[in-house]
Amino acid sequence: MSKLKIAVQKSGRLNESSLKLLKDCGFNVNNGNDQLKVSVENFPIELLYLRNSDIPQYVEDGTADIGIIGENLLIEQKKNITILLKLGFAKCRVSLAVPKAIDTNELSYFEGKKIATSYPATLKTFLNENKINAEIHAIAGSVEIAPNIGLADGICDIVSSGNTLFKNGLRETKVILKSEAVLVQSHKVNSDKKALIDQVLFRIQAVLRARRxxxxxxxxxxxxxxxxxxxxxxxxxxxxxxxxxxxxxxxxxxxxxxxxxxxxxxxxxxxxxxxxxxxxxxxxx
The missing domain is CATH 3.30.70.120 (Alpha-Beta Plaits)
Structure with a gap:
C-alpha cells in the first residue's frame, strides 16, 4: 500500500501543535531533525516538512495528500483544496492596525492611505467589499515596522495576543477574518489514500473531542x-x-x-x- 503523505510546517507556530496532534493520535512521529521527508513507523504515513507558504501548493498539486495549515493562508492563496476539519489550535485573526496616535477606528481612515501587509489578496478583497480605496504594499515580513519608517499609514497582519502590535506602537482597529489551523485535502487522492485519510480523520476527531x-x-x-x-x-x-x-x-x-x-x-x-x-x-x- 502506498503511503499517505501529510504536509506539516517545518518550523513556526503551527509546527509543535501539529506534531503533538499526530502523536496524540498514536502515530510515532519523528520531529524531522532537518529532514524534509520522514516515515511514520507504525502507520503508512510519510511526513513532509515544508515551509508554511508552500503547503497549499503541494496539497493542490497532489504532492501531499493532506496538510495542516492556517485557514488564513488558505484564504489568501485561494488554492483549490478542501478543508476537512478545523483543529482548534493556532487561533489568530487577520486585522487592520494603525499607530496609537490615530484616535479613530473607522474604516474611512484608510481611504487614500498606504497599508502594508503580508496578505494582499485578503486585504484587497476586504477593501473592495467596503468600497475603500487604499494603496497596498505587499511585504514578506516585519510588517509592524512599516508605519514607524514612513512606508505605510497602517498595516494588515496576523494578530494573536496583540503584544507585537503594542511593542511597535500600533493598535488593532478592525478584524478582517478569524483563523485557526485546519486539516486540508487534495482533490487528487485515490481511493486507497482516501481510506487512509478516513482512518487519520477518525483518530483526530477522537483526540479533539477529548480535548473539548x-x-x-x-x-x-x-x-x-x-x-x-x-x-x-x-x-x-x-x-x-x-x-x-x-x-x-x-x-x-x-x-x-x-x-x-x-x-x-x-x-x-x-x-x-x-x-x-x-x-x-x-x-x-
Whole structure:
C-alpha cells in the first residue's frame, strides 16, 4: 500500500501543535531533525516538512495528500483544496492596525492611505467589499515596522495576543477574518489514500473531542438524581452507581470544557457533592 503523505510546517507556530496532534493520535512521529521527508513507523504515513507558504501548493498539486495549515493562508492563496476539519489550535485573526496616535477606528481612515501587509489578496478583497480605496504594499515580513519608517499609514497582519502590535506602537482597529489551523485535502487522492485519510480523520476527531470535554464523577442523594442528570450535557445518559452510603449514588458523565464552570455551579446548587474532574485521553463514538 502506498503511503499517505501529510504536509506539516517545518518550523513556526503551527509546527509543535501539529506534531503533538499526530502523536496524540498514536502515530510515532519523528520531529524531522532537518529532514524534509520522514516515515511514520507504525502507520503508512510519510511526513513532509515544508515551509508554511508552500503547503497549499503541494496539497493542490497532489504532492501531499493532506496538510495542516492556517485557514488564513488558505484564504489568501485561494488554492483549490478542501478543508476537512478545523483543529482548534493556532487561533489568530487577520486585522487592520494603525499607530496609537490615530484616535479613530473607522474604516474611512484608510481611504487614500498606504497599508502594508503580508496578505494582499485578503486585504484587497476586504477593501473592495467596503468600497475603500487604499494603496497596498505587499511585504514578506516585519510588517509592524512599516508605519514607524514612513512606508505605510497602517498595516494588515496576523494578530494573536496583540503584544507585537503594542511593542511597535500600533493598535488593532478592525478584524478582517478569524483563523485557526485546519486539516486540508487534495482533490487528487485515490481511493486507497482516501481510506487512509478516513482512518487519520477518525483518530483526530477522537483526540479533539477529548480535548473539548472533561470526565466528571460526583455523588448525589438518590432523590436528586433526576434533577442533577438534567443538568449534565451527556452523550446519552449518565452512568449511575450505588454508593455504600445508603440513599446515595455516584454519577459519571462528560461535560464540555467551555461550559465547565457554569455546569459545576449548577450541579452544586442541585445537591451534587464530592465532584471529581478527570481529563479525557481519547473520546470515540
Amino acid at each position: 470535554n472533561k470526565y466528571i464523577l460526583l455523588n448525589v442523594p438518590n432523590e436528586k438524581i433526576e434533577a442533577v442528570a438534567e443538568i449534565l450535557p451527556v452523550l446519552e445518559s449518565p452512568t449511575v452507581l450505588p454508593l455504600a452510603k445508603k440513599g446515595w449514588s455516584s454519577l459519571h458523565s462528560v461535560i464540555k470544557e467551555k461550559e465547565f464552570w457554569q455546569v459545576i455551579d449548577a450541579l452544586k446548587m442541585a445537591g451534587a457533592k464530592d465532584l471529581l474532574i478527570v481529563p479525557i485521553d481519547k473520546m470515540v463514538y
